[in-house]
Amino acid sequence: MLRFLGHRLSSALLTLAIAAVAVFLVARMIPGDPVMIMLGEATGGDPAAVARMRNELGLDRSLFVQFSNWAMRLLQGDFGVSIRSGEPVLDDLLLRIPRSLELIAGGLLVAVLLGLPLGILSARNRGRLSGAISSIVSVIGFSAPVFVSGVILVVVFGVWLQVLPSSGYVPFADDPLLHLSCLVLPSLAIGLNFMGVVARVTRASLIDTMDNDYVALARAKGLSRGRAMIRHALPNAMVPVIAIIGIRAGNLLGGTVIVEALFDWPGLSSLLVSASFSRDYPVIQGSLIAIFAIFILISLLIDLAQSFFDPRVRATA
Amino acid sequence: MTAAPLLSVRDLSVRFGDFLAVDGVGFDVAPGEVVCIVGESGSGKSVTGRAIMGLLDGSVRRSGEILLRGEALQDASEKRMNAVRGKEISMIFQEPMTALNPGMRVGAQIAEVLLLHFPVTRAEAMRRAVALLERVGIRDAKTRARAFPHELSGGMRQRVMIAIACAADPALIIADEPTTALDVTVQAQVLELLFKMQRELGSAVVFVTHDLGVVAGIADRVVVLYRGKVVEQGTVTEIFTRAQHPYTRALIAAAPDVELPRTPGLRFPTVDTDAIFGRADGAPASAPAPSSAAPVPAAPASLAGTEEDAATPALELRDLHRTFRLGGGLLPFGGKSLHAVNGVSLTIAPGTTTALIGESGSGKSTLGRCVARLDRPTSGDILYRGRDVVALRGDELMAFRRQVQTIFQDPFASLNPRRTVGEAVTDGLAIHGLAGREERHERARALLARVGLDPDYVSRYPHQFSGGQRQRIAIARALALDPRFIVADEAVSALDVSVRAQVLNLLSDLQDEHRLSFLFITHDLSTVRQFADRVAIMRAGEIVEDGETEAIFTDPQHEYTRSLLAAVPRIHLESAHRLRPLPA
Numbered sequence: 009m010l011r012f013l014g015h016r017l018s019s020a021l022l023t024l025a026i027a028a029v030a031v032f033l034v035a036r037m038i039p040g041d042p043v044m045i046m047l048g049e050a051t052g053g054d055p056a057a058v059a060r061m062r063n064e065l066g067l068d069r070s071l072f073v074q075f076s077n078w079a080m081r082l083l084q085g086d087f088g089v090s091i092r093s094g095e096p097v098l099d100d101l102l103l104r105i106p107r108s109l110e111l112i113a114g115g116l117l118v119a120v121l122l123g124l125p126l127g128i129l130s131a132r133n134r135g136r137l138s139g140a141i142s143s144i145v146s147v148i149g150f151s152a153p154v155f156v157s158g159v160i161l162v163v164v165f166g167v168w169l170q171v172l173p174s175s176g177y178v179p180f181a182d183d184p185l186l187h188l189s190c191l192v193l194p195s196l197a198i199g200l201n202f203m204g205v206v207a208r209v210t211r212a213s214l215i216d217t218m219d220n221d222y223v224a225l226a227r228a229k230g231l232s233r234g235r236a237m238i239r240h241a242l243p244n245a246m247v248p249v250i251a252i253i254g255i256r257a258g259n260l261l262g263g264t265v266i267v268e269a270l271f272d273w274p275g276l277s278s279l280l281v282s283a284s285f286s287r288d289y290p291v292i293q294g295s296l297i298a299i300f301a302i303f304i305l306i307s308l309l310i311d312l313a314q315s316f317f318d319p320r321v322r323a324t325a
Numbered sequence: 326m327t328a329a330p331l332l333s334v335r336d337l338s339v340r341f342g343d344f345l346a347v348d349g350v351g352f353d354v355a356p357g358e359v360v361c362i363v364g365e366s367g368s369g370k371s372v373t374g375r376a377i378m379g380l381l382d383g384s385v386r387r388s389g390e391i392l393l394r395g396e397a398l399q400d401a402s403e404k405r406m407n408a409v410r411g412k413e414i415s416m417i418f419q420e421p422m423t424a425l426n427p428g429m430r431v432g433a434q435i436a437e438v439l440l441l442h443f444p445v446t447r448a449e450a451m452r453r454a455v456a457l458l459e460r461v462g463i464r465d466a467k468t469r470a471r472a473f474p475h476e477l478s479g480g481m482r483q484r485v486m487i488a489i490a491c492a493a494d495p496a497l498i499i500a501d502e503p504t505t506a507l508d509v510t511v512q513a514q515v516l517e518l519l520f521k522m523q524r525e526l527g528s529a530v531v532f533v534t535h536d537l538g539v540v541a542g543i544a545d546r547v548v549v550l551y552r553g554k555v556v557e558q559g560t561v562t563e564i565f566t567r568a569q570h571p572y573t574r575a576l577i578a579a580a581p582d583v584e585l586p587r588t589p590g591l592r593f594p595t596v597d598t599d600a601i602f603g604r605a606d607g608a609p610a611s612a613p614a615p616s617s618a619a620p621v622p623a624a625p626a627s628l629a630g631t632e633e634d635a636a637t638p639a640l641e642l643r644d645l646h647r648t649f650r651l652g653g654g655l656l657p658f659g660g661k662s663l664h665a666v667n668g669v670s671l672t673i674a675p676g677t678t679t680a681l682i683g684e685s686g687s688g689k690s691t692l693g694r695c696v697a698r699l700d701r702p703t704s705g706d707i708l709y710r711g712r713d714v715v716a717l718r719g720d721e722l723m724a725f726r727r728q729v730q731t732i733f734q735d736p737f738a739s740l741n742p743r744r745t746v747g748e749a750v751t752d753g754l755a756i757h758g759l760a761g762r763e764e765r766h767e768r769a770r771a772l773l774a775r776v777g778l779d780p781d782y783v784s785r786y787p788h789q790f791s792g793g794q795r796q797r798i799a800i801a802r803a804l805a806l807d808p809r810f811i812v813a814d815e816a817v818s819a820l821d822v823s824v825r826a827q828v829l830n831l832l833s834d835l836q837d838e839h840r841l842s843f844l845f846i847t848h849d850l851s852t853v854r855q856f857a858d859r860v861a862i863m864r865a866g867e868i869v870e871d872g873e874t875e876a877i878f879t880d881p882q883h884e885y886t887r888s889l890l891a892a893v894p895r896i897h898l899e900s901a902h903r904l905r906p907l908p909a
Contacts, residue, residue, distance in 0.1 A: 221424040227380055229489065230411035230441045232403065243428050317428055319473040 016311050020304045027300040028082065032075050035292045042091045042287035043067065065091060067289075078293065087297075088290035090283075097294040100279060105298055107177070108275035111198060111264050112302070114191055116253070118199025119206045123149075124249075126203070127210025132237065134215065143211070150204025154263045158197035158270045165193060175272040194271045198263045202256060209252045213245040220244075246317045254310035261303060276302075329395075331356045331529050332377070332414075332497055337389035339369070339376050339553075346372045348553035349389070352546075354497065359523070359530045359905065361540045361561075363576070364550035365821035366792060370533045373550070374499045377531070378416055379406050393497070412442040415490040417519075419502040421482035425474040431485045432458070432470025438492040457488040462518055479685070480511035484518060491522050498523065501533045508684035508848060513892040513902075516543065520904040535821060537580040538851070538894025541565060541901040545908045549573050551602070560908050565898050572601050579822045581851035583893045584900060587875050591855055593830050596823030637711045639810055639842035640673040640696065645705035647691050665691040666702070667866030673859075675710075676840040680857035680874070682889070684848055688866040690814055693846045697731045697812045698722075709810065727757060730803035732796075734815035739799060740787040746773070746798050747783030753806045772801040776831060793824030800828065804835065814846045829856055850893050854878050862886045 043061050047054070062068045066077065081088060087097035126142045133139030152160075166174025173190050180187040217223065218241050226236035265277040276295050283291035315321040330353035339347040347369040354360050364370040375381055377391055379398065391398040393413060398406065410416075415438075418424035426434060435454035439445055445453070451470070458466035461484040474482055483503060490498050503519065504512040520543060523530055534540060540547060544561040549572070557570040568574045575596040647666040665688040673679045683689040694700035696707060698714055707714040709725065717725050733739045740749050747769035754760045760768060770780035776797040787795060796816065803811055813832075817825045829852065835841055845857055853860060854874060861871035862885065870883040881887045895901045 221418045221420055222426040224375075224380055225416070225418060225424050225486075225489070226426070226437075228378055228410050228416035229438045230407045230409075231437075232407055240426050240429070244426065319428060320475050 012315060013312075016308055020308050023304055024297075024300060027304075028079060028297060029075075031293050031296040031300065032078065035289050035296070036071065038284065038287060038292075040287045042289060045286055046092065078290075082297070087294040090291050091288045092283075092286050092291070097290045100291070101276070101294055101298050104274065104276045104279050104295075105302070107273065108264055108268075108277065109302065110191060111194055111267060111273065111275060112257075112260055112306075114195025115198030115202060115260055115263065118195050119202035119253070122199075123203040123206025124210055126207040127249075128214060128237075128242070130207065131211045131214040131218070132234075142207070146204045146207030146211070148204070149200050150202075150208065152201060154197055154201055154266050155270065157200045158194075158267060161193050161197055162270070175270070177273050190271075194267045194273055197267050197270065198260060201263070202253075202260060205252060205256060206249060209249050210245065213248045214241060217241040217245040243317050247314060250310055250313050250317065254307055254314075257306040257310070258303060261299060330354060330392075331358075331394060332531070333390070333392040333395075334373075334377065335390040335392070337373065337376060337391065338387070339372050339381065340386040341384075346553055347376060350548075350550070350553070350555050351389075352548045352555065352558055354529045354531060356496065357527050357529055359520075359532060359543055359545045361532045361534060361544040361547045362550060363534060363537065363540055363547055365535055365576075365823060367552065368550040369553035370535075370550050371501050372553075374416070374501050374531060374533045377499060378410060378414060380410075380416075408442070411438050411495070412493045413495055414497045414499060415493065415495040417483075417486050417490045417498065417500040417503045420506050421474075421479050421486060422506070424486060425482055427474055430471050430473055431477065431482075435470075435485065435488050435492055438489055442493045454488075454492075457492055458485070461485070461488045461491075461522070479507055480515060483507060483511075483515050487515070487519055487522060491526060491528075494526055495528055497529045497531065499531045499533070502535070503532075504539065505534070505536065509850070510684065510888060510892040512539075512894075516904060524905070536894065537577060537822075538896045538901075541896050541898055542894055543904050545905070549576070551598070562898065562907060565896075572596070572598070575601065576822065577896065579826050580896045581822065581825075581849070581855075582896055583851040583854060583878075583890070584895060584897065585854065587854055587878070592833075593826035593852075593855065595826045595830070598823070637675075638672045638708070639675040639677075639710060640671070640844065641706075641708040641711075642669055642671040642692075642696070643706040643708070645669045645692070645695065645707065646703045647688070647695055647700065648703045664688075664866045666695065668705075669863075669866075669868050671861055671868065671871065673842055673844060675842055676836065677858040678836065678843040678845055678856060679859045679861060680845045680847060680853040681861050681863055682847060682850060682853065683863035684889075686865075687863045689846045689863050692863070693731070693812045693814045693844060696844060697729055698725065699731070723757065727753070727806045728809040730806065730808040730811050732799050732803050732811060732813045732816040734818055740795060742787055745784050745786060746790070749787070750783075750798065750802045750805055753802065757806065759806075768805065769801075772805055773798075775804065776801045777827060793820050793828075796820055796824070796828060797831075800831070807839070808841065809839075810842045810844070812844045812846070815848070816845075817852065818847060818849055825852065832856075850889060862889065 043058050043065070047057055047061060059068070066074060078088065085098070087101065089096050090100070123146070126146050130139045130142035130146070133142070162174045165172045172192050173186070174193065176190055178186045178190055214237070218237065220241070223236055223241050226240040227233065231239065264275060265281065267273065268275045268278045269281070276298055280292065280295040280299070283295065311321075332354040334353075335351045337347055337350045338345065350369070350373055352360065362370045362373060372381070376387055377398075379401075381387060387399065389399065393409065398409065401409070425431065432451060432454045435457055436447070436450035439450040439453055440447065443450075455466045455470050458470055463469050463481060463484055469477070469481075474485070477485065486503070490500075500519065504515050507515060516539065519530075532540075532543060540561065546558065546560050547564040548558040549556045549564070549570070551572055557564070557568060557573045564573060565577065568577065575594070578594040579596050645666055646664065646668060649663045649665055651661045651663055667688070669692060671679070681689050681692065691700065695702045696714070698717070701715060709729065712721075712725075714725065740746075747766060750769045750772050751760070751765040754765050754768060766783065769783045773782055774780050778794060778797055778801070782790075787798070790798065796819070800816070811832075817828050820828060832843065833856070836843065845853070847853060857874050859871065860874050860877040861868050862877070862883065863869070864885050870877065870881065870886050877886060878890065881890060898907065
């Protein structure tokens, strides 16, 4: 198990290093110039002022020098300062990363807590009305894109029923209850689509697994149908479900861009979006690195979960 | 048979939709008795076993009586059945790969039975599970109990299955083809273990199998099934020495007999179910008799320097190696390597059959793939009619591909499910540009007739055929290009004896007509004695012994050959290795 963990951790770090190079280059490839954007209005593009500012920011040096400076400081935990605000990037990131993680965790929770039972139900009651209904619910779930389900949720719960805040963010420390109730709708918006996917894959995988001889053996041992399914089929059926969650975790991160905007949630994605508009390289790079790190972390957790359910995964590490 | 029966099955019928899988089956099992249910695929033997356990899907309709010590199990509540299953009646499944839960440690899988049926603590159940593992002959049981199924060999997994089945000291064990998936030496060990446990526990056994050799070694009584009906039942002596029903007699005659000396020109006896039972309506099982007049396209030999020449071997292997690298990641060093084929030399004369015998993992399939150039040897030479196979390029490689055809074990996996059988059979003709659409259609019909199938089947899809029919389709496909050399990798192993006999007879005819050479790869010694001219025994990548077939069978030199031969079940009661005394 330790070897497995070490193997996965080292490949995660390698991925992160490659991501850092890509992030740096991508940020420079966005057309536009942060200095021109900032100084454009104030000075009318005075060449001397632009050159001075570039020199201050180090933007006049070669890409390679810029990259190695940035990477060296990154290794020491220094993400640089925002070109626009002058604030350290890390402070902003540390503030916003937990908020985005909260959204992702909320979405995953919705997907798993609703999707799994839905999938199990429709597999178990295949050919019956309850099975058909749960299948329909999951199809609706994964057919609705985030911006559609998000708007519907806001209209229904926030505007008509007025049971939940339709947008906004309150720090947990200020008002825990309000904080959590603000989290409900965005989590649902992110998670509902995913719930449909989880339910469909769970259903298909479970039906497949139920045909295995070891489930018949469990019944032959004297286990009831339900217990044979929960104890023997379900854990094995989880392997492809977890794989799908891993593959789709990227969609979840992408979904935060829309959801953070829709619900006015000050997370990582909204930081990235605003930084992109002003070509604030350190912030773009910092938040992209953070997003990569989150993605790699999720993949790592997925790998661990998979090895928990399928001992064969551990052997092939 | 005077004692009150432990199990009484009366007028059992099982219906899947419109299909009557089991049709009025009845038999008794006395306490401690071993009853073998024998039949070919589709006879309903496995369904009968599962029906007794009440383990059929809800959509399946079951009627008739299943009495366990007089208790009517067909009317029992699900709760009562859960108490019966595992405790009174336990079950052993065929595939040790799929019948154990891959995500659960084997000790826990055994302990589960004990926890379900006895008031024991988890620790006590685990302790007993380890003791059971020791009893079924697993060394270092304490450590093995913590292993997952994939960490055990097939034989060990089947031992674990036996431990699970015996855990609650059941009165009856239903074993559904428990050794069919195992190598012959492992089969012998597992059977020995199963009947040692059976003696100790005094359980009765219902043993479902297609293998009459196994039956001769273990049965007290035999129930013969055909298409869901009992054809005949009686003591093992009655069935093997004075069977009444022509089907039983034909089945026994068709069973491969490893003791029968090689007789050139001998036909494998077939089971003509149409003659015995009359033709089942709508199912033209063995349609027109294979006609040797059916046209097979003549292929001009365009592989230079490969003209018919009796002096040149059809195939010659010289110090062949094939090594696989295991693990080690992306780097081209480190990790372990597996010598699948390790220095094999072999010569096959034109128009002859060489059987390559080996157990699973011996490297025999890898060798076959190298010969057909589906894989490249790491080193060594493969000469086909004197030409270096590895060096063939372009047109010469195409000519080689026409002349050397492969028939694989699993015809379902090697037939594209979305293409009609006619397309599949004549694909080669299309690829080699040998015939137009119309002509291919005609050839497909002729080829199907050649392998004993109805020519009208050309427009059907693979899933509409039985396993035996699919294997004949695979053979028709191999024949389409008029090959000179056929690599048959376990080509008949999955077939019922009756179909196997037809296919082997067909291959013999083709060999006589076209001077075909065969590399016949198999684990099954019993069919080989009549079929092969020479035999090579392979173990762990090396050929331990090869020679004339009769010499190998009558005077094996290598100890491994002797142990293989000893493990093959005999189909004569006199020579069968009986694991229990013959009933009076």
